[in-house]
Amino acid sequence: MKKKEEHRINDSLLIKFLTKEADENEIIGVNNWLIEDEANKRYLEQVKKIWRHSEALNNFDSIDIDSDFNAVLRTIEKNKKVIKLNNQKLFLRIAASIVILLSVGVLIKNVLFQDNLVSVITQNNEQKEILLSDGSVIQLNSNSKLEYPEKFRRKSREIKFEGEAFLEIQKNPDKPFIISINNSIVEVIGTSFNLNSRSNQVTVDMVTGKTSFYSEENRKEKITLLKGERGVYKENKLSKSTNENANFLAWKTGKLEFRNTKLKEVIPELEKYYGIRFIINDTSINDLVITTTIDNQTFKEVMDEFEIIFDIIYEVSNESVIIKK
Amino acid sequence: MKEKQFITDNHLFNSFREGNENSFALIFEKYYPILVVFAKKYLTDLDLSKGIVQDFFVKFYEKKNEIEINTSLKSYLYLSVKNTCLNYIERKKTQNKHQIIIEHNSTDISDEVSNKIEETELEYEIFKYIEKLPEQCKRIFKMSRVEYKKNQEIADELQISKRTVETQISKALRILRESLSHHLKWLIFITLHFF
Secondary structure: OHHHHHHOOOHHHHHHHHOOOOOHHHHHHHHHHHHHOHHHHHHHHHHHHHHHHHHHHHHHHOOOHHHHHHHHHHHHHHHHHHHHHHHHHHHHHHHHHHHHHHHHHHHHHHHHHOOOEEEEEOOOOOOEEEEOOOOOEEEEOOOOEEEEEOOOOOOOEEEEEEOEEEEEEOOOOOOOEEEEEOOEEEEEEEEEEEEEOOOOOEEEEEEEEEEEEEEOOOOOOEEEEEOOEEEEEEOOEEEEEEOOOOOOOHHHHOEEEEEEEEHHHHHHHHHHHHOOEEEEOOHHHHHOEEEEEEEOOOHHHHHHHHHHHHOOEEEEEOOEEEEEO | OOHHHHOOHHHHHHHHHOOOHHHHHHHHHHHHHHHHHHHHHHHOOHHHHHHHHHHHHHHHHHOOOOOOOOOOHHHHHHHHHHHHHHHHHHHHHOOOOOOOOOOOOOOOOOHHHHHHHHHHHHHHHHHHHHHHOOHHHHHHHHHHHOOOOOHHHHHHHHOOOHHHHHHHHHHHHHHHHHHHHHHHHOHHHHHHHHO
């Protein structure tokens, strides 16, 4: 109870003091009261503190928790959408990047790696000369097929071939020229040769330069062919011999030369050159020997000549020629 | 709100982190006003303070899984808002200059911060107790302290004597002082206890 007494001060005076409405005498009165007791000082300090801080009431009063909470929730919702949108954008960006990368990849592949292949086919009695991008020339015989890129790859020159052709390959040690022909491969650097894949075998007849010849299955086992040599790939076997046939380019040159050649050896050349089948009734005809040069002559011209030389008779029936004595 | 106070902050925060939206609302309800008043001690403008604290709560919600509280939710909130305010001031200062902004990310409580927290706590207590005062007592006290009206003006407006005004204000102060005596006395201790 004593404590309360100590703090007693005229309400009116205290308020006037706090609101700074007190006059000089009243202030002296308050000071005197303060001196009376330390507790009075503490009391005034506490009241002043409350007085001072009660100003902040205004702040609390002007805070609308509900409306501000809704504002916070709205922002959170908005941010969620933005994040979603950003994720979508990110996804789209990634997707677009992938598409672009793929496109560029395909483009690069097309330009650098994937060959824009050209196919050339020759019909019966048709020959074609093809100039490749590296300057090599391929002369296609009839009934042949060639597949080659418009532009060669960086590291090698590759073509596919069936039939017969004479190839003159430009020399380029950095870019070997590789020919795929009936499961065999002819690899050259610079050379010219005749290539034939007819009658179930591949024949390479060298004219100049050097080539490697191997099968697709066994790339390690190679044969090297030089000028005048013949390589044959037949029934999965590679063989090499000297080319005894001087007329292997007849289809190209139109020239057939025979020197002391037996008719049985002449006949296949003629068959090949003119695309005709001979039927010989008398086997003695086979051993007749001839020395002659056929230069861009028609079949009739040639056969008329043979009739006189060998004293034989020939008859054309369908696609065959029958030779009789 | 009163019943809800029985839920501890720890429990509230954990449930908020587990995705309980209601817990977020409760935390906001409980701390938003205090934090705004606290922020105003740094920013001086009330509306700005509201905005800053609202932004803080948005972040608080969005980063709830990254938040680590080592002390108490209350101290975490106070310090986060303090750092947010200081960062805002820093940014404002360097707005048109290409300067490196030092991010305020302190978990230390300086005396200055401690005082501001203490004041905020007291102000909130005053606010709460004022609400409990008898209607006329409350009204007169607010007219004096919030509207800064002189005793005579209040008396004239309410058509009561000046003496009654003085008595009512004095009564309000006495009730507040008695209610807050423990708080006033132990204020520093309580504040330190929280952190």
